[in-house]
Amino acid sequence: MRSAFYDARMETNDLSEALQAIMDRHGWTQVGLADRLGVTRGWVQHVVKGRRDPGIGSVRERLDRVGWEVVLRPKGRHPVKRREFHEKVVKFAGGAIAGKAAGVMAIPGGGNSPYAEADYVFSLARRASDMRDELGGGPIASKVLTQFKGISAALPTGGKELRTSASEFSRQAAWVLYDAGRPDVARNLAGNALELASGVSDTQREAAAHALLSDLYLQENKPDRAASHAEKGLRLPEVSDGTRAPLEAYLGWALGRSSWAGYSKSRSRKLIDQARGHTSLPPLDSAWVHGVSGLVLHNVGENQQAFTSFEDAVRITEPLPATQYQANDLANAAGVALAAHELDLAAELMKALAYVAPLITSGWVDRKVVTVLRESGRWADVPEIKLARQRLKSALSSEVVAR
Template identity: 30%
Template sequence: MSAFGRAMRDRREQLGWTQRDLAGRAFLNPGYVAKLERGTRNPSREVAEVLDRVLDAGGSLAALVNAPRREPSPPMLTSADVEGLHGQIRALVADDITHGADGLWRRAGREFRRAHEALAAGRFPDAHRADLHAAVGELGEVAGWLAYDAGRPEVGRRLMTDALLVSQLAGDAAMEGLQLNLLALLAQEAGRYAEALALADRGLALAPPGGRVEAMHRLRRGRALASLGSAEGLGELSRARALLDGGGRSGEPAWSWWVSPQELALHQGQGHAALGEFGRAVEWSGVAVDMLPAAQRRDRAVYLSRHAGHLLGVRDWSSVELVAGELGPLLDAAGSGRVRGEVAGVVQVARRVGAPGRVVDALTAVAAA
């Protein structure tokens, strides 16, 4: 073991982190982190400095790497960098659609951190301040979403929180609203329902009245209230659907496309399930599955997983088996740790409700594929 590897391991253990914890915070491959600790790989100066910063080692780790320290002044950012950041965002979104988030979230996180640090250095003309902050904030939103979709929700939460602060500095209320909405989603999925409600309320206060943006915040508010045991949540979800049925409003942000009738139907089902009304949950999630375009394979895997959970609630074992049969091929193509986590959660529900062995086995086979 090298001196660097030993010092890195000792500091990591002082913090109570696993190698995977450290890898997630530093946006490195866990296998690479293990090799650094064993001394079978030597870090570059850049990697050593990243690890030093993440581990809060005060420069002691970076000092163990003998490459000469180079500290050039950060480059001056210009309007060309704004377009470059938007190009990175477009490339990440396109790669996510094609390949899924699993292979992208680390790259997105590194690109956001690099841009964020350049922004913090303050080397840009005042004329481009707002545009640069807005672009970096949007890049952080994409990075946070990809981390969540890859099954790394805590990493997604950290990235999204940093991105939110950048968007606030930009005065970009629309992006701030989206980031609050996604933080509400992360809080909801983590079981922090009161936090999800507070974030949804904050987003709702920023939203223009009417249309998709208000609907997406009412969706989060409804889910949180239902999870807290309040039937008022179903009313909020109904209001969200009514807003969408009303035809929206002009000038809706491009990213609001995801607020769709099928998405609202799925969340209506989730709201009923949270209140123990599994019969109604099955009806709504079934409608959502039927409405979803066939091309949205990753979303279909999520919808079917939620529908399977609702079917387990009414003990419809044969229908669960049919859903499991459809899920298998979709899961292979999803490229999403979040989707695999959804299926693993359904397996746990099946065991908890005492589903027959054949049902548990069918779901387990899908989750293990």
């Protein structure tokens, strides 16, 4: 999907500045830009720092992938007056490539706030997700809330596309704020995502918002409310497998912990089997479903199958860079092993978690590790557990350990 969508004129004289401007305007990291250009992060770094001249042909081909095109403009002529382009294409010419014979100009769209642009808001949602994965929610929470205020101010005069994008941004912002340790704000943002999606009849994002709220209420040990949101999401028409599977997993998890009458372990197990039966999920979604399934299987007393499900979750994500999901699955598996008094297995899982946790900046992961440390405290004198606890403590800052 191409998207170029900005409201301020940009002019620069070399390719490195142009690439940096593209990242700034789209809200992309170097990793995000590299992924979209089909190059490595190192390629982007070298060009941005002026260490590489990739040639105009290569640049033209790469940038076409993200909806930008190279245009050479003779130096010294009057600037081209702003005009509309298909998909608001931003034109630029690489002065560094053309020996300074050409300037670089981005010709933007209208004059409203950037938060009034649906594509821009959607890019901010993607940026929030990427940055949470890279930095954790804490460092970006304040910025995301500022962006949310700007988007909210633009909504009264915005149309359906803006509200759809705002729903997606609110959902991603909720994850950021939850990771930053502010579950109350996260719930409000998730509720906003649900309201906006419902208002524009976007059933897919409406279901995704229900899934998020179900997850948040499960984390807060409110299974009845979690089950309610999961059931509402599953009743929506034409929900994709990528959203249906987590909803089924959350409902199975919630029912195993719920006080509602009529909810049985067999129904909880059936929902988990349905969730794991979706075979076309992306790796991270599949791993997440298997991880939640492990918790449900533990709740219904099937610990060995729970460990297998956790193992499947970690195996799926093993080829990928360390993620919050890997740490979450290892922490949950360690907790189940401790509850089942499988101390040797718990120690091994805690040691694995100690290797992964330092690679991830996340308040959510930190809280998971602290929980494992707390739950393992009663076996602190067992040699293997003692060693695993020491490794886990070394993976955290002294402030986090003291919590």
